[in-house]
Amino acid sequence: MSEYRGCELPEDLFYDLDYVWVRPEEDGILTIGVTDPAQTMSGRLQKARIRKLGTHLEAGRHVATLESGKWAGGVPVPCAGEIVARNEALLDNPHLINVDPYGDAWIARVKPDDPRHALDNVKTGPDAIEALSAWIDRYDVQCMRCSD
Amino acid sequence: MTRIDQIMQQDHVRLDALLDISARAVREGRWQDAARHLEQFRHGIADGHMVVEETTLFPAFEAREGGTEHPLTALLRKGHQDLRVFFQEMAEAISAEDAEEFADLLSTVQTILKQHDAKEETELYPYLAEALPDHGQAVGQEILTFAAGERA
Numbered sequence A: 001m002s003e004y005r006g007c008e009l010p011e012d013l014f015y016d017l018d019y020v021w022v023r024p025e026e027d028g029i030l031t032i033g034v035t036d037p038a039q040t041m042s043g044r045l046q047k048a049r050i051r052k053l054g055t056h057l058e059a060g061r062h063v064a065t066l067e068s069g070k071w072a073g074g075v076p077v078p079c080a081g082e083i084v085a086r087n088e089a090l091l092d093n094p095h096l097i098n099v100d101p102y103g104d105a106w107i108a109r110v111k112p113d114d115p116r117h118a119l120d121n122v123k124t125g126p127d128a129i130e131a132l133s134a135w136i137d138r139y140d141v142q143c144m145r146c147s148d
Numbered sequence B: 001m002t003r004i005d006q007i008m009q010q011d012h013v014r015l016d017a018l019l020d021i022s023a024r025a026v027r028e029g030r031w032q033d034a035a036r037h038l039e040q041f042r043h044g045i046a047d048g049h050m051v052v053e054e055t056t057l058f059p060a061f062e063a064r065e066g067g068t069e070h071p072l073t074a075l076l077r078k079g080h081q082d083l084r085v086f087f088q089e090m091a092e093a094i095s096a097e098d099a100e101e102f103a104d105l106l107s108t109v110q111t112i113l114k115q116h117d118a119k120e121e122t123e124l125y126p127y128l129a130e131a132l133p134d135h136g137q138a139v140g141q142e143i144l145t146f147a148a149g150e151r152a
């Protein structure tokens, strides 16, 4: 696990180099969530809305919208696909995203229309970690873990 | 003489009002009106207001304050990118006559706009009103002409 200014950046995930992480599962489904620096920048989340199961989304459309007292934003999907699962726990407890952004607080699972090109718009490995570190610097984010 | 900060702030108010008119039409189930007013709002903000910011105001700020990687304009540019997607999604919710979906999107968009506009009004426009030679009046004229063209 890489860490930069206290922000966790798992090396095995794919990133859109903004708010979103993506994990390709063995069955080709993509699990989607928001990164540790992104949840830190957004502040304590108070509202999470996730699009309905079965919704088809084009690449770049929002699978979810999140709101804190001071921030609101969308969670875009990296490729076209259908929502096959959503994390219902977040609807009642959006703050979970602040607590465990890479684990319990995954947001939705999407079945890509074209599995061969599902990861064309996301990056992984050292280049991704470097770009995310630059993002953290640009927005002057410092992550803190309650459990530290 | 009207300074750029006053002109842009007034344009925020004008655009907020256009969005409100569309939202009211949705609540009253007047879907065609809602679509027409949303498109009026979208055109005003995305093809007018944001274009002037992206092509003139942000570059003027960046030229004086350390380039295109400046956190303020990076955040504002990203905000525009997100908003454009939301505008499309709102239009789709109207096409689908889905009032619940529209209300969700509207709430998010209004929150984004509130923060975005406040940031511009406190950190960007006042700075430019001081830094630009004519207090930005010439640039402001672009916005006024665009808004006037819509009313015509």
Ligand SMILES: [Fe+2]
Binding pocket: B050, B053, B076, B080, B116, B120
């Ligand atoms: Fe703007």
Ligand SMILES: [Fe+2]
Binding pocket: B008, B012, B049, B053, B117, B120
């Ligand atoms: Fe603006």
